[in-house]
Amino acid sequence: MKRSTLFCAWALFALIATSFADESSFSAFTDQEATDIVSSIISNTDGVKHPILFVPGLFGSQLEWKLDPTKTACNKTTKGTYEQCWIHVSDLLPGQDTCWVQNNVLGLSADGITTPRDGVETRVAFWPLVKSVEYLTDTRVVKNVAYYGHNLFKLLRAAGYEDNKTYLAHPYDFRASPLEYYQPGGVLDKFATLVEHLYATNGNTPVDIVAHSMGCLVTTLSLGQQTQAWKDKYIHHAYLAGPPFGGAPKLAGAVINAPHEFPLVPPVYASEATFIPALSTWCGGIWLAPDTGLLTKDTHLITHAGREYKLSDMGLFLNQAAAAQPLIYQCFKQTRGLFTERCKHDCAPGVDTTILYGISFQTQSSFKLTKGDFGDPLLDIQAEVESYVVGDQTVPVDSATTLPKRWAASGNHGHSVNFVAVENVKHQDLVRSKEGAEKLYESIFG
Ligand SMILES: *[C@@H]1O[C@H](CO)[C@@H](O)[C@H](O)[C@H]1NC(C)=O
Ligand SMILES: *[C@@H]1O[C@H](CO)[C@@H](O)[C@H](O)[C@H]1NC(C)=O
Numbered sequence: 001m002k003r004s005t006l007f008c009a010w011a012l013f014a015l016i017a018t019s020f021a022d023e024s025s026f027s028a029f030t031d032q033e034a035t036d037i038v039s040s041i042i043s044n045t046d047g048v049k050h051p052i053l054f055v056p057g058l059f060g061s062q063l064e065w066k067l068d069p070t071k072t073a074c075n076k077t078t079k080g081t082y083e084q085c086w087i088h089v090s091d092l093l094p095g096q097d098t099c100w101v102q103n104n105v106l107g108l109s110a111d112g113i114t115t116p117r118d119g120v121e122t123r124v125a126f127w128p129l130v131k132s133v134e135y136l137t138d139t140r141v142v143k144n145v146a147y148y149g150h151n152l153f154k155l156l157r158a159a160g161y162e163d164n165k166t167y168l169a170h171p172y173d174f175r176a177s178p179l180e181y182y183q184p185g186g187v188l189d190k191f192a193t194l195v196e197h198l199y200a201t202n203g204n205t206p207v208d209i210v211a212h213s214m215g216c217l218v219t220t221l222s223l224g225q226q227t228q229a230w231k232d233k234y235i236h237h238a239y240l241a242g243p244p245f246g247g248a249p250k251l252a253g254a255v256i257n258a259p260h261e262f263p264l265v266p267p268v269y270a271s272e273a274t275f276i277p278a279l280s281t282w283c284g285g286i287w288l289a290p291d292t293g294l295l296t297k298d299t300h301l302i303t304h305a306g307r308e309y310k311l312s313d314m315g316l317f318l319n320q321a322a323a324a325q326p327l328i329y330q331c332f333k334q335t336r337g338l339f340t341e342r343c344k345h346d347c348a349p350g351v352d353t354t355i356l357y358g359i360s361f362q363t364q365s366s367f368k369l370t371k372g373d374f375g376d377p378l379l380d381i382q383a384e385v386e387s388y389v390v391g392d393q394t395v396p397v398d399s400a401t402t403l404p405k406r407w408a409a410s411g412n413h414g415h416s417v418n419f420v421a422v423e424n425v426k427h428q429d430l431v432r433s434k435e436g437a438e439k440l441y442e443s444i445f446g
C-alpha cells in the first residue's frame with residue numbers, strides 16, 4: 001500500500017518504457033517460444049482439459065470509474081460513461097495526478113465496508129474476461145510493457161485454451177476492504193458463480209484455480225464459504241503462487257517510508273508524495289500487514305523511542321506510527337483473523353492445493369526510523385531497512401507456507417497440499433515474467 005506502489009515519473013516512465021519495449025527483462029513469449037514450452041512439458045495430468053479461473057493479485061486488474069463532475073475533485077468528469085482509471089496514463093501525468101489521488105481516496109465504515117468518494121463510481125473492467133488482467137492499461141505505447149497475465153495466457157493459448165471460454169479471470173477491486181467480499185453478490189459469491197459457469201460451459205469439467213498473491217487470499221476465503229460437496233464437484237486443483245497469508249513486513253516499512261519497490265508492472269513506479277494520500281486509504285493493501293499468527297517467528301520489527309516493536313506489536317506500531325492516518329489502524333484491526341479465528345479449520349481449502357513460493361530474494365523484515373517521529377504526517381517520516389529474511393522479495397517464505405503447512409498437518413479434508421519452491425523469480429514476476437509463467441505452467445501441467 002502507500003507510498004508504495006507504482007509510478008509517477010511518467011515522463012521518465014515513457015522513456016524507459018520505450019527503451020524496454022522490445023526485449024530485455026520486460027519481454028513476452030513469441031508464439032514459437034510458447035509452443036516450444038508447451039510441447040516440451042510432458043503432461044502427467046489426467047488428460048482432461050480443466051477450465052481455468054485466474055485470480056489476480058493486488059494492483060492486478062484494470063479498474064474503471066464514472067465521475068460526476070458536480071461532486072468530484074477538480075470537477076473531473078468522464079462524461080457519463082466509465083473510463084479506465086487503473087491504469088490510464090494521462091490521469092497520472094504531472095498536473096492531473098492530484099485529481100486522480102483525490103478521487104481515489106476511500107473511507108471505511110465501522111463495520112469494515114469501503115466507502116468511495118462522493119461522485120465516484122468504480123468498478124472492475126471486463127469482468128470476467130481475460131482482457132481485464134492481461135494488460136493493466138489500454139493506453140497505447142505503454143500497453144505492451146504493462147502486461148500481467150499475458151505470458152501465462154500465451155502458454156495457455158498454445159496449449160489450446162480459448163480466451164473467455166476455457167479460461168476466465170476473477171478480478172476484484174483490490175483497493176477495497178476484504179470484509180466487503182462477504183456481502184451477498186460480493187467477491188466471494190462471484191467466485192462461486194464463475195466456477196459454476198466454467199464447469200457448466202465446459203462439459204461439466206471441474207475447474208483449476210490459478211491465483212497470484214492477494215488472489216490466493218481471495219481464493220482461500222472463497223473456498224472457505226463453500227461446502228465440501230460443492231468443492232468436490234466443481235474444483236479440480238488450486239495453484240496458489242506467492243500467497244501472503246502471513247502478510248508482508250514490507251508493508252509496515254512502507255507506512256514509515258522505508259525504501260522499497262512495489263513494481264507491479266515495471267517499469268512503472270510511484271512517487272510517494274503523490275500516492276501516499278490515496279494508497280494509505282486502500283484497506284485491501286493494509287490487510288496485507290503482517291499477522292504473527294501466520295508466521296513462524298515473532299521477530300523484531302522496529303526499535304523506536306526506546307521501545308522494541310515485534311511483529312506481534314504490529315497493531316500498536318501502526319496505531320502510533322500512522323496516528324495521523326487512523327484509517328490504517330482501523331483497517332488493520334478489522335481484517336485480522338480472516339484465515340484463523342474467523343474461518344473454520346484455519347480455512348483449509350479442502351481441494352488439492354499447490355503452493356508456489358519464492359526462495360531466492362532478500363525480503364525486508366525490520367526497519368529503523370531515520371527521520372521524523374511516530375504520529376507525524378506520513379510524508380514526513382523516513383526509515384531504512386535493518387534486516388532481511390528469505391522470500392520472494394515481497395513475501396517471506398514463512399508468510400507463504402505457515403498456514404498451508406497447518407492444512408497439510410490437519411489433512412486438508414482429505415486433499416493434498418504440495419509445496420513448490422520457486423527459484424529466481426520475484427513476487428510480482430510469478431505470473432508476469434517468462435520464467436514465472438513457465439514455472440507456473442509447469443506446476444499445473446507437468
Ligand atoms: C467546480 O465547479 C463549481 C461549480 O459547479 C465551481 O464553483 C468550482 O470552482 C469548480 N472547481 C474547480 C476546481 O474548478
Ligand atoms: C474476449 O473478450 C474480449 C472483451 O470482450 C474481446 O475483446 C476478445 O476479443 C475476446 N476474445 C476472444 C478470443 O473471443
